[in-house]
Amino acid sequence: MLKTDTVKTVADVLYEKKLINSDQLAAIKFENVNTGKSIEQVVKDRGYVKAEDFAEALGAVYNVPFITLTAEQVDPSLMDLVPLNVAKKYRFVPFELKENKLSLAMIDPLDLQTIDFIERKTGYKVVPYITTEKTIEKVLEEQKGKELGEEITAALQEITETTLKIEETGGEITDATLRDAPIARIVSMILETAVKIGASDIHIEPGE
Known part of the structure; x- marks a missing residue:
């Protein structure tokens, strides 16, 4: 508080x-x-x-500036500085880096422990901004969606560029091969994200 x-x-x-x-x-x-x-x-x-x-x-x-942050204002590369789950837990979003100063949207801009952690981890001086909890949640969820989309795109690219080699032992497909298949990874990503956001149903339309 x-x-x-x-x-x-x-x-x-x-x-x-x-x-x-x-x-x-x-x-x-x-x-x-x-x-x-x-x-x-x-x-x-x-x-x-x-x-x-x-x-x-x-x-x-x-005396802390207020910001109405959107996903478009966030420099995607800055989300790699701190794990997404950490940002979600402590409710902050790094959104801009200028002259070694990292702008950070926060719920509690006087949370010195979190600010100190980020400064030590990134090596940048934190400039805190205050925003709403809903804004933080929305931006982080959109960022998670972008990451999932990139992972799925990469997996689909792998499918189109290479022939999936199925190893068989005694005429049976090995569990390890199935787990490593690109399509299996895509399904795993979708299910993992659905659990995290609390989805009750998953709908995949033809052509998606």
């Missing part, structure tokens, strides 16, 4: 932007004092504003 000693809160910023009214501001501060919940948590729980407005206001409090 984000922490700060700044006097101005995210609720104050939202009020200044006229995204909440005076009654809502008072209710937020009252709950904060009487329950011990952070201002940020109270605002989230009450659902007064959209996630984008909340993130932008929080960025203003911590």
